[in-house]
Amino acid sequence: MSDLLTERTAARPNHRQEEAVRAKGVSVRRKRAVTLGRSLAGLLTLALVWETAPRLGLVDAYFIPPLHVVLQTWWEMVTSGELWRHVSASLVRSAVGFGLAIVLAIPLGAAIAWYRPVREFSTPVLEIFRNTAALAILPVFILLLGIGETSKVAIVLYACFFPILLSTISGVASVDVQLLRTARVLGLSPVETFRKVVFPAAVPTIFTGIRISGAAAILVLIAAEMIGATAGLGFLINYAQFNFLIPTMYAAIITTSAIGVGVNYGLVALERRFSRWRA
Amino acid sequence: MSSRIELTRVRQTFLVRGDEDRALREFVALDDLDLVVEAGEFLTIVGPSGCGKSTVLDLIGGLATPTSGRLTADGVPITGPGLDRSVVFQQYTLLPWRTAQANVELALEASGGLTRRERSDRAREYLDLVGLSDFAGRFPHELSGGMKQRVAIARSLSHQPQVLLMDEPFGALDAQTRERLQEELLSIWRRTGTTVVFITHDIDEAVFLGQRVAVMSARPGRIQEVVRIELDQDRAGEEDLRSSRRFAAYRHHIWSLLRQQQLGAEQGGDRDEDRELSHV
Structure with missing residues (x-):
């Protein structure tokens, strides 16, 4: 026990270091404010x-109305409930x-990554799919699924699927070998080792894919x-x-931008929450 | 609480690709290695890097199977990893998303048969044994290197193995921390009575810890000599054992063995040397 105390004492920085840390702490706070x-x-x-640009006549005020006009309209749409109807339709999809x-x-990514031959077999195919823009195959979805909700949900699913799948594969496949050896030594069963x-x-890596997908979900849907x-x-903008x-x-x-920013911030916060141990 | 380990004519070969012709060739890591570790003994294995020390440990741990030869623990052949043999690796192998306490519990979750409550109590008991009870709730990134290794030791001991295998566990630590952990390890060993096989490339460490030091030679890996160490460990706390004359004599003896080997390798292995140079 006594040597632990010495370790803690030894680990304590000297006065100059402590002052430096304190000084840095202040500047960090100020830096954040700045x-x-x-x-x-x-x-x-x-x-x-x-x-000001439309007011000063730099751009045509008819095509780009001043901000306050836009905000006024936005507020009217909010109060009339019209905006919510469109937002909720988009959000649900x-x-x-x-x-x-x-x-x-x-689960699919985890399974693919866990079995090496399956991974090597499917990676090139998946890379092709991932690099095929979702919108490029929208016509295919409409052709197959009609123009109802299904095709829209399907296109979002397609756009979100591959980033998550590939990040899961790379996350599961790149687990530290040393940790796997430890699991073997400790006698963990394969299922337990996985769980x-x-x-x-793999969670932090998977989350990177989820974050990318979150942005893609809205982009593609619009x-x-x-x-x-x-x-x-998307309909509202076009209409x-x-x-x-x-x-x-x-x-x-x-509204679209605001939702995009919100979703991204939310996912970044979640990601940080789940990978805190990486610090 | 301890097992006798016996290795008889153990041979381990790997297929490696040659530098010049890219052809697969057999590389002999261990050649007819014989070694007996008595129950409750603290044995250290020292040797140059690449002599197959870690291979020996992997074999005893059941992480690898020998090409030929026989390995037994208490007369029972070793066929795979088992909870009777526990390994502490050089790299920190704690799960970074679990606290110190939860990392120790991981070993108990696998062995099964304990309630959540019992696991928690047992984990605390072993964290206490390595002097970390105040740090149970810390995550690995909040612990120093020495503390992480102590947690790993606690985890390995928590399921009460018969044999503790250690693969240069203090290799990545600074000199002071390393010496303190060596002393603590000895006191833990005395208390638990577990058989310990400890691998190192540090002669001082081998002499300080081991009741016997097995000196290995490289290419092919063999036990060159087993040196029995008789030092008065009980007085280690009071005086600097490492600077005693006896310690120095043991140290020098082992150093000479390793040196001889190195000279022999340089003379006999000129061709080998050339190839390595051309490869560089």
Whole structure:
């Protein structure tokens, strides 16, 4: 016990180091405030340019209305419930596609990675699929599944599936050999080894795929809704543009961006939560 | 709480690709190796790198099967890993997403037959044994290298193996931490009475820890000589055992054995040397 105390004492930095750490701590906090300030300034600049450029006649105010007009329209759409109708339609589709992709891709990826021959057999095929833009095969989906909900969910599923699948494969396949040896020495059964060692080790890598998919889910869905749909943000953007409801179009676009940013932040936070031990 | 390990005419060969012709060739890692580890003994194995020390450990641990020869633990042939033999590796092999306590529990989850409560108690008991009870809730990245290795030792001991196999477990630690852990390991060994096979390339470590030191030669791997060490370990805490005359004599003896080997290899293995150079 006494030697533990010495270890802790020995591990303690000397005065100069401690001061340096303290000084750094202060500057870290200040740095964070400065960073935040600058980010806000950046956003504000964007808003300001959008507001003033049409007013000063630099761009046609009909095609790019000032920001406050767009925001006004946006608020009207929020209060009338119209926006929510489209947002919920889009969210449901992307959530279902995204969820299905997670549920299907993770077990499949784990199985592929666990059996080396299967992995080597399927990797090139999967690479081809992954690098085929989801939108390129949207016509195929519409052809096969019609223009209803199914084809839209399917396209989201397709877009989300491969990033998750491939990250699961690489995560499971690249588990530290030393950990596997330890599991063998400790007498863990193959199932236990997978559940207690391999899968937890792969979670951070899998999450990278999930994050990429989250962004893809919304991106692809908007495009799909533009082609054939009666509700959804993509439909709304396209419909507004056809009918020269320019502020409505921008309001829908802003909403899309906001959802994208929100989803991404949420997934990044989750990812951090799940890979805290990597610190 | 301890087993006798016996290796009889153990031979291990691997197929390796030659440097020049890319043809598969047989590489003899261990050649007719005989070794007996008595029950409850602390045996260290020292040898130059690449002499097959770790191969010996893998074989006893059941992580590899010999090309020919016989390995037994208490007369029973070793066919695979078993909970009667536990291994501590050089690299830290704790699961980084589990706390120290949960890492020790992992070993108990596999052996089965214990309730959650018993596992937790047992894990605490063994963390206490290695002096880490205050750090049970820490994650590996919050522990120093020495502490991580102590957790690994606690984990290996927690399922009460008959034999503890250690593959240069202190190799990555700084000198002071290493010496302290050596002393702690000896006291743990005295308390538990487990058979310990400890591999190292550090002569001092081998002499300090072992009741006997098996000196290995390389290419092919063989036991060159087994040196019995008689040092008054009980007084290790009071005086600097490592600077005693007897210690120095043992150290020098083993050093000379390894040196001889090296010279012999340089004379006899000129061709080998050339190939290595051209490869570099």
